[in-house]
Structures are given as structure tokens and as C-alpha cells.
Amino acid sequence: MKAPIVWVSGTLSASTALLASLLIVTASRGEITTYESSAGPLTVQTVAQKLVHPWGLAFLPDGRMLVTERPGRLRLVTPQGQVSKPLQGVPEVWASGQGGLLDVAADKDVASNHTIYLCYAERDGNGGRTAVARASLDAGQAPRLSDVKVIFHQQGPPSSGNHYGCRIAQGNDGNLFVTLGEHYAHRDQAQSLSNHLGKIVRIAPDGGVPDGNPFAGRDGAEPELWSLGHRNPQGLAFNPADGKLWEVEHGPRGGDEVNIIRKGENYGWPVIGYGIDYNGAKIHEATAKPGMQQPAKYWVPSISPSGMAFYTGKLFPTWTGSLFVGALSGQMLVRLSLDGDKITGEERLLQTLDERIRDVRQGPDGALWLLTDSDTGRLLRVVPAAN
Secondary structure: OOOOEEEEOOEEEEOOHHHHOOEEEEOOOOOEEEEOOOOOOEEEEEEEEEEOOEEEEEEOOOOOEEEEEOOOEEEEEOOOOEEEOOOEOOOOOOOOOOOOEEEEEEOOOHHHHOEEEEEEEEEEOOEEEEEEEEEEEEOOOOOEEEEEEEEEEOOOOOEOOOOOEEEEEEOOOOOEEEEEOOOOOOHHHHHOOOOOOOEEEEEOOOOOOOOOOOOOOOOOOOOOEEEEOOOEEEEEEEOOOOOOEEEEEEOOEOOEEEEEEOOOOEOOOOOEOOOEOOOOOOOOOEOOOOOOOOOOEEEOOOOOEEEEEEOOOOOOHHHOOOEEEEEOOOOEEEEEEEEOOEEEEEEEEOOOOOOOEEEEEEOOOOOEEEEEOOOOEEEEEEEEOOO
């Protein structure tokens, strides 16, 4: 048997003992279950387990994964299910309510520049706000982060523990798009250009303001803003077919949305929408209004979408071009079929898995990789049953 391949300083080398000494959990490709789907039977394999509210997943060049745990830990996980000790150097997070260490993204040039990005909740007075940090990843014998720099702080009234957003997507030009929630108690601020609540922002890899941001230079507007009128965006991904940016966000009771994000547009929260307040009260003025965008799809009742990925792999050829979305309260994986910008169908998968699906990624092996949200969370690999 060949020694496992370890990515060290942008190169590939063989190592066994050093990595093995860091491992704390081994799933050994554990529990396997089978589920039906339009693509035939699916095998769902538990790759790693006993993760505490895992939130974000990012693949490295050698197939290993960075996985965040909401209490503030970042781990390296091998495709075989070996989980490292928490990496040193992670910024201090405010792990309260829905906050903590949330998304992680590897820079598109991580193989050469070793850069990763973290989105998390940081303390702001008596509450919290969303922040983004960049760091250099040393994935060698003692994995750690160095040169950690906070490149973005959300401006606006702090959160008491809810609605941070915090998904990251990187464009081909290297600029970062980050989703920001409206902190629940401050929903009207999603319509204000003077803060970052309920927005998607576009920042440079060093945190600067790139050329072309739609509100930069406007009096009183935050220059990082890209779109506004969002509630709690929990998924963000570029469609590789045409480069358009898609997003999913939580509504209140009903009205979860899938949106195609366009520069400078207003997505309506809380002025328009399709849900009601948790106490049954009316929130919105209407379901539509001039100057505000309609969702590509909405769910009533809510499924609490979180994490999303466009499928381009070869393991599921009939699903090429589909959009996969995790569901928290819905406890399932949703496949949306597309025709350009139009969602033409929905398939609900893994409904008897009985797990909150927090993140969805396509792996380099063409499998779908999922994170389940619980205090004994799992990393799952979904493949055709024949594989």
C-alpha cells in the first residue's frame, strides 16, 4: 500500500508517521446506507464523525478537506476519514447562538500561495458581527495557520446571536463575495446602503474595494456592497455553465429563496417576500414591487436551505448541470434541475437520513460531499451504489 499523499508547501510528498500522529478520529469509511434517486440507488458513506456542528468544507489540491466546527475549530480531514487535531492560528470567534467559526474557502491559487479564507462571528460590544480573515495554510507535519489577517468587519448594529450569513465564493478574478445576514432583530437595515446588514459584499483578497462595485463612491453607502435586501443567506456559488452567481437564503415561516445575484440589485427583504413572521403576523408589503428582484424559486413551507453546489462531475451524468442545496429543517438534500436561469424541477433526496444538511460540495472524485449539523456531526460521501 502506498503512503498517503500529503500536500506540503504547494508540493506533493509521501508521509505516514507525521500525519498519523496528528489524527484524532478515524471513520475508516464507516457506516454505509443506500437511498433511491432518479439517478439510481445512492450509497451514502460516513467518512468522518463526531464533529461538533461542522459548518464549512473546502477541498485542497491533494483531496484533503478543511472542515470548520462552529465552536471555533478548523480541522484537516483525509478522504479516508482521518481527522486532525484543531489547527493552531484560527482567529478567536464569538460562538454564541448561530455564530462561531462558519465558512472556509481555499484560494483558487492555494497550491502556490497557500491562502485560505475564514468567515466567522466576532464579538462586537455586547453582540457579534461577521468577519472575514485570510491566512497562510501550512498543511505539513504540524498543520497550522500563519500570517492571519482580518480583512473585513461587518458594519451595522450587532447581532445577539442570529443571522450571520457567512458564505464565501471567489470569482475568477480573485475577488471574494461574502453573504451577510441582517442579524434578525434589525431586518429593516437590509434596505439601507449605510451598513452591511442583509447584504452580499464584494471585496479584494486583501480586503480592499475592487473596481466596479456598484455603490462605491455613493454618499453614505458602504463601498463593499454588491447587492441588498437579503435576510440570512446560507449558500453562495458560481454556476460554471455561465459564471453567474447564485444564492440561497432563509425566509421566516415560508419564503426561503434561491436567487441569481446581479450587481447592484435589491432582493426585497423585508419589503417583499412569501413568508410570514414566526408568530403568524404579516411582514411584507407585498410579494412583488418595482425595482426589487423576484427569486428564481421559493419554498413554502420553509426547508432552511444551507450550502449549495453546481454539479459538473462524471459519477452522475444525468445530473450534470444540476444545483444541489442542503436543507436544515427540511433534513434532506435537494436537487434542482436547470434550463439556463430557470429552475425546471426539484428532487428531494436522502429524506430518511434524518440529518440537517449544512454544506454541500462536489469533490474532485465527482462525489457529493455533505456536512451534517449536530453536536455529533458527520462528513458524508454520496456516490452511485455501484461505486
